[in-house]
Amino acid sequence: MCGICCVVTLCSQRAIHDFFNEDILCHLRRRGPDSSQQLIKTVSDPSYECLFSGHVLHLRGLMTPQPLEDANNNVFLWNGEIFNGVHVGPLENDTEVMFHHLASCGSETDILSLFSSLQGPWSFIYYQASRHSLWFGRDYFGRRSLLWQFSNEVDSAFCLASVSGYFKSSNQWQEVPASGIFKIDLKACATTKSLSLMLFPWKYSCTEKAVEETFVNVLDRVSKDLPNHIRLMMNESKLCLRAPVIPLNKTIPEASGECPGTNISNIIHTVSVETLQGFLAEEHKKKLVHQFIDVLNEAVKRRVLSLFREDDQKTREFPTLCNRKAHVAVLFSGGIDSMVIAALADKHVPVEEPIDLLNVAFLLKEQTKQKGTTKNHTNRDVQLDLLCSQESYKDLHAKTATYLSGFDVPDRITGRAGLRELEAINPSRTWNFVEINVTPEELKRMRQQCIKHLINPLDTVLDDSIGCAIWFASRGEGFIGNQGELKPYKSPAKVVLTGIGADEQLAGYSRHRVCFKKYGLEGLNKELEMELDRISSRNLGRDDRIIGDHGKEARFPFLDEDVVSFLNSLPISEKADLTLPRGVGEKLLLRLAAREFGLTASTVLPKRAVQFGSRIAKLESNSEKASDTCSRLKLFSVDEL
Incomplete structure (x- = not known):
C-alpha cells in the first residue's frame, strides 16, 4: 500500500503548490507511514514541470522508498500488489520488479502486455522521460484508488493522487x-x-470489430465527466489491454424460470444447516463446490502470505502466544462472507500468529435500541442472542455491562456466534474478536475531521454509512475478551481482508431477488454483469482510501482474478437459486463451500448490509434514501467558500 501523487503544470509555477499542499501531503503520509519522498522534474524544452510524491507502507520484500528514478530519468510510483502474472521472489519488492519491467519495454504494446499480465490490485504513475510520456491507471476492478483534478483552461495543470485534499x-x-x-x-x-x-x-477480445465498439462506448462514458477543455482520444493504433478475467457466462437452463434445486425449495419450510447437506449429496454439485473452495483458498493464501513478518515470527518452537502480534485482520460481521475468509485465512496464517476479527457497532439511543430489538428480529437472531448476548458481560460491573449492551447490534451478536464457530474449527488459534464500539459523538467528530474527505468524491447517504463503518472497523481500536474481562486493544495488522465481491457475483443483495422476480434469470444475469462493471466507482476506490488512512492495506479475495474467472465461467443457476428462501438461495455456492469445510450456523445467515448490521444507518434521519446526496459529507459550508 502506498500513497502516490503527481502534479503536472504546463505554465505557472504556482500551480504545483495549489495542488500539492500540506493537507494532501498529510493524507498521503497516513497511507504510507514508512517512507515519504518528493521528486521534481523540470523540463525546459518543451516547458513543463512534474512533481512526484511517494509514501510507502512496507509490506513485502526489501523496503523500497518511492518515487523510483533510473539512470534514464524515468520515474515510477506504484500502489499495488502483484499476486501472479509477473514473478516476484520472496525477498523482492514488487515496485522494483515492475519498474525494471517497464524500463525494458520498447513500445506501447510492450507496456500494455505487461499490465495485461498482472494479477492483483494496483494503481500507478510512470514518467517515460525519453518520450515525454506520462502513463497512469488502475487495475481492471479499480481496487486501488487514484483520483484526478484539473485546473482551469488557462493554468493547464492537473493532479493525480491516491486521496484528495481540502481545496476551496x-x-x-x-x-x-x-x-x-x-x-x-x-x-x-x-x-x-x-x-x-x-x-x-x-477488452475481453482485441479483434478489430470488438475494439471499435469498445472505443466508442468507453469514450462516451469517460468523456462525459471530464471538464470541457480536457480532450480524450483513443490511441491511433487501436491498442487495448487484455482483460484479466473471462466474460460472464449468461447461459440459462431450458426451464428458464427455474434453477437446479427448485424441486427442493417446495419442501423447505425451515432453513437449517441440514438444508445444505441435501445439495452436497449431489455429486456434480459437490465437485463444483470443491473447485470453488480450491480457487478461493488459493486467493486467500496469496493475500495472507504476501507480507513481511518480523524475524521472531519465524521461530516456530514453543512460541509465547501473549507476545505474538496479528499481521492479518478480517472485517468481521459473522456473516457468510467474513466467516469463509477467516476460516480460509486460518489454513495459511502461521498457527502461533493471532488473527484479528474486527467487529464494529454503533451505540443506539435507548428508544431506537428498543425498536431495533423487536423489529425484524428473526428466530435465528433470537437464537444467536440467547447463545451469545446474555453471557457476554456476566463478569463485568453492572453499570458497565448495561452501557456495553447498547452495542449489541445484529453484527455484534452474529460476530460472537461466528467466533465460537471459528474456535471450534481451530481451538489452538488465538482469535482476537475486537469489539469496536462507536458513540454518536465520536462518529460526528471523526467524520468531520477526516472520513468525509476520504469518501470524497463520492457523496451519497450510502457512502457515508458504509465509509464511516469501514473506517472505524479498519482502525481496529476496541476491546478484546481476556479471562472474563474486556481489555483495550488496537489491532497491529497491516493487512485487512474484506469480503466485498461475494454479493456482486453470487446474487447476495436483496435487489437481486427483486430483479429475479421481475425479469427472471436473464435480467439477473444483466444485473450481475453491471455489478462488476461498476464496482470500481461504487465501492473499491472509496474502501481503499478509507482503509489506507490507517496505514493498512485492503485485500479482496473474492475479487482475485482466478476467483472471478471461475465464477464467471459458471451459469447463474450453479451459483445461486433465488427460488430458495433467504439464507440459502443467495450465494448458494459459497454457503455450500462453507458447510463443506466445517462452518455451521453462519452458513444459513441471511445477507445483512454493514450499515444495518452495525446500526449506523439508524443514527441518522429515517427519511433519507441511500442514493440521496448526504449533507454530512459536504466538504465546505457556504460561509467557507
Missing part, C-alpha cells in the same frame, strides 16, 4: 475511471498549452 475550488476531484490505462504526451501538451488524454481500454 470549483475544480472537483474525480476518480480516474478503471476503464484502461491513460497516457499523456507532455511534449505535445506543453506545445499547445492544453491537455489531451489518450486511453488504452480493457
Whole structure:
C-alpha cells in the first residue's frame, strides 16, 4: 500500500503548490507511514514541470522508498500488489520488479502486455522521460484508488493522487475511471498549452470489430465527466489491454424460470444447516463446490502470505502466544462472507500468529435500541442472542455491562456466534474478536475531521454509512475478551481482508431477488454483469482510501482474478437459486463451500448490509434514501467558500 501523487503544470509555477499542499501531503503520509519522498522534474524544452510524491507502507520484500528514478530519468510510483502474472521472489519488492519491467519495454504494446499480465490490485504513475510520456491507471476492478483534478483552461495543470485534499475550488476531484490505462504526451501538451488524454481500454477480445465498439462506448462514458477543455482520444493504433478475467457466462437452463434445486425449495419450510447437506449429496454439485473452495483458498493464501513478518515470527518452537502480534485482520460481521475468509485465512496464517476479527457497532439511543430489538428480529437472531448476548458481560460491573449492551447490534451478536464457530474449527488459534464500539459523538467528530474527505468524491447517504463503518472497523481500536474481562486493544495488522465481491457475483443483495422476480434469470444475469462493471466507482476506490488512512492495506479475495474467472465461467443457476428462501438461495455456492469445510450456523445467515448490521444507518434521519446526496459529507459550508 502506498500513497502516490503527481502534479503536472504546463505554465505557472504556482500551480504545483495549489495542488500539492500540506493537507494532501498529510493524507498521503497516513497511507504510507514508512517512507515519504518528493521528486521534481523540470523540463525546459518543451516547458513543463512534474512533481512526484511517494509514501510507502512496507509490506513485502526489501523496503523500497518511492518515487523510483533510473539512470534514464524515468520515474515510477506504484500502489499495488502483484499476486501472479509477473514473478516476484520472496525477498523482492514488487515496485522494483515492475519498474525494471517497464524500463525494458520498447513500445506501447510492450507496456500494455505487461499490465495485461498482472494479477492483483494496483494503481500507478510512470514518467517515460525519453518520450515525454506520462502513463497512469488502475487495475481492471479499480481496487486501488487514484483520483484526478484539473485546473482551469488557462493554468493547464492537473493532479493525480491516491486521496484528495481540502481545496476551496470549483475544480472537483474525480476518480480516474478503471476503464484502461491513460497516457499523456507532455511534449505535445506543453506545445499547445492544453491537455489531451489518450486511453488504452480493457477488452475481453482485441479483434478489430470488438475494439471499435469498445472505443466508442468507453469514450462516451469517460468523456462525459471530464471538464470541457480536457480532450480524450483513443490511441491511433487501436491498442487495448487484455482483460484479466473471462466474460460472464449468461447461459440459462431450458426451464428458464427455474434453477437446479427448485424441486427442493417446495419442501423447505425451515432453513437449517441440514438444508445444505441435501445439495452436497449431489455429486456434480459437490465437485463444483470443491473447485470453488480450491480457487478461493488459493486467493486467500496469496493475500495472507504476501507480507513481511518480523524475524521472531519465524521461530516456530514453543512460541509465547501473549507476545505474538496479528499481521492479518478480517472485517468481521459473522456473516457468510467474513466467516469463509477467516476460516480460509486460518489454513495459511502461521498457527502461533493471532488473527484479528474486527467487529464494529454503533451505540443506539435507548428508544431506537428498543425498536431495533423487536423489529425484524428473526428466530435465528433470537437464537444467536440467547447463545451469545446474555453471557457476554456476566463478569463485568453492572453499570458497565448495561452501557456495553447498547452495542449489541445484529453484527455484534452474529460476530460472537461466528467466533465460537471459528474456535471450534481451530481451538489452538488465538482469535482476537475486537469489539469496536462507536458513540454518536465520536462518529460526528471523526467524520468531520477526516472520513468525509476520504469518501470524497463520492457523496451519497450510502457512502457515508458504509465509509464511516469501514473506517472505524479498519482502525481496529476496541476491546478484546481476556479471562472474563474486556481489555483495550488496537489491532497491529497491516493487512485487512474484506469480503466485498461475494454479493456482486453470487446474487447476495436483496435487489437481486427483486430483479429475479421481475425479469427472471436473464435480467439477473444483466444485473450481475453491471455489478462488476461498476464496482470500481461504487465501492473499491472509496474502501481503499478509507482503509489506507490507517496505514493498512485492503485485500479482496473474492475479487482475485482466478476467483472471478471461475465464477464467471459458471451459469447463474450453479451459483445461486433465488427460488430458495433467504439464507440459502443467495450465494448458494459459497454457503455450500462453507458447510463443506466445517462452518455451521453462519452458513444459513441471511445477507445483512454493514450499515444495518452495525446500526449506523439508524443514527441518522429515517427519511433519507441511500442514493440521496448526504449533507454530512459536504466538504465546505457556504460561509467557507
